[in-house]
Amino acid sequence: MTQPLLFTPIQLAGLTARNRIVVSPMCQYSSEEGGPTDWHLVHLGKFALGGAAVVFCEETAVEMRARKTYGCAGIYSDAHVPMYRRITEFIYKHNSIPAMQIGHSGRKASCGPPWTNFKPLTDEDAKTGHAPWRGVSPSAIRARDDAQVPHELSVSDIKEVIASWREATLRTLNAGFEMIEIHGAHGYLIHQFLSPLANKRTDGYGGDLAGRMRFALELTEAVRAVWPKEKPLWFRVSAVDGDNGAWNIDDTVTLVRELKARGVDAVSCSSGGINGPLNYAIVPRQPGFQVPYAERVRRDTGITTCAVGLITEAEHAEDILQRGKADLIAMAREFMYNPNWPVHAAKKLGVTDYLDLLPTEYAWWLKRREKIREISK
Numbered sequence: 001m002t003q004p005l006l007f008t009p010i011q012l013a014g015l016t017a018r019n020r021i022v023v024s025p026m027c028q029y030s031s032e033e034g035g036p037t038d039w040h041l042v043h044l045g046k047f048a049l050g051g052a053a054v055v056f057c058e059e060t061a062v063e064m065r066a067r068k069t070y071g072c073a074g075i076y077s078d079a080h081v082p083m084y085r086r087i088t089e090f091i092y093k094h095n096s097i098p099a100m101q102i103g104h105s106g107r108k109a110s111c112g113p114p115w116t117n118f119k120p121l122t123d124e125d126a127k128t129g130h131a132p133w134r135g136v137s138p139s140a141i142r143a144r145d146d147a148q149v150p151h152e153l154s155v156s157d158i159k160e161v162i163a164s165w166r167e168a169t170l171r172t173l174n175a176g177f178e179m180i181e182i183h184g185a186h187g188y189l190i191h192q193f194l195s196p197l198a199n200k201r202t203d204g205y206g207g208d209l210a211g212r213m214r215f216a217l218e219l220t221e222a223v224r225a226v227w228p229k230e231k232p233l234w235f236r237v238s239a240v241d242g243d244n245g246a247w248n249i250d251d252t253v254t255l256v257r258e259l260k261a262r263g264v265d266a267v268s269c270s271s272g273g274i275n276g277p278l279n280y281a282i283v284p285r286q287p288g289f290q291v292p293y294a295e296r297v298r299r300d301t302g303i304t305t306c307a308v309g310l311i312t313e314a315e316h317a318e319d320i321l322q323r324g325k326a327d328l329i330a331m332a333r334e335f336m337y338n339p340n341w342p343v344h345a346a347k348k349l350g351v352t353d354y355l356d357l358l359p360t361e362y363a364w365w366l367k368r369r370e371k372i373r374e375i376s377k
């Protein structure tokens with residue numbers, strides 16, 4: 001039979017991914033002073049062993065104040081570089097592409113982990129060494145009622161923040177990453193600039209769509225300028241969001257056209273973030289609920305897209321690709337459940353050498369077991 005598309009290599013700028021399966025970024029809240037730990041090596045390393053083509057690190061802050069929580073990852077110091085290198089080398093050695101997602105939480109900074117419902121830190125937390133700090137945003141509008149009012153960035157502040165993305169990109173390169181994604185989704189700083197709900201500026205970084213997109217586009221130019229052409233640059237969007245779609249799919253298509261013109265190679269299509277962390281009202285949760293965004297962006301802009309969101313079945317993933325709705329499939333939670341998902345998917349889709357997705361240390365034994373099973377039938 002012909003090879004399923006899910007297991008067909010894909011060219012991404014100067015790189016070839018061995019299949020179309022991407023491990024989506026997953027914050028672990030387990031970093032120490034921004035640096036990754038053994039947890040990250042095992043967490044990310046097992047996805048490379050399990051056969052995914054691209055393994056994304058979690059959202060990684062470009063500045064110390066850009067973290068959401070004290071446990072969030074960062075790449076704002078040169079000291080972080082060797083810590084990540086250990087991880088990238090492991091992923092690379094096992095035939096996967098080590099990918100970094102850089103981000104800035106903006107006004108969503110200074111809170112507790114998800115299991116506190118991201119409760120904003122207070123002076124009470126200072127007693128346990130977790131003093132609150134002030135987030136930044138295009139406008140002095142808080143992320144939620146119990147959060148601090150963020151510092152409204154001046155134009156010179158904006159230039160400094162953009163410079164921190166550039167610095168973080170250079171560190172990402174030095175750390176051995178082969179791919180980088182700008183996190184422009186989920187209500188974080190870039191998305192705060194894009195959204196008319198969070199951006200009420202009256203200068204050149206606010207107002208109409210062009211003004212609200214300016215921060216994202218200047219920042220993308222700064223990243224692309226130092227990120228080598230042959231290494232793919234991705235951008236993650238919240239394709240729709242806000243109070244009844246204040247940011248909508250047409251805005252996203254306009255944004256992606258501009259991003260593509262600035263050298264972005266692929267777009268990962270997510271949703272939500274400004275009007276609540278999970279915008280159930282606009283985007284009902286069902287398998288593949290965000291696939292239509294990846295499809296529309298791909299069709300209207302011709303850019304490579306990655307579909308994500310409640311895709312868990314091999315046949316579903318293959319169908320999305322076969323119908324031309326996206327070029328790649330990303331998954332997050334399913335990988336926590338089953339880090340060897342690609343192997344199981346390959347078997348389901350009839351790939352005969354599915355065990356070769358695993359390293360020899362595993363594949364040799366498992367193939368032998370299959371042979372013994374065959375013989376004893």
Ligand SMILES: Cc1cc2nc3c(=O)[nH]c(=O)nc-3n(C[C@H](O)[C@H](O)[C@H](O)COP(=O)(O)O)c2cc1C
Pocket residue numbers: 024025026027028057058059101183185186236270308309310311330331332333334
């Ligand atoms: C624990 C966890 C952490 C996440 N952290 C990030 C992140 O750092 N960056 C990001 O863009 N998305 C993040 N997401 C969203 C996922 O990348 C993904 O888009 C979402 O979970 C939907 O995919 P799924 O249904 O396959 O889990 C996170 C999701 C989970 C479950």
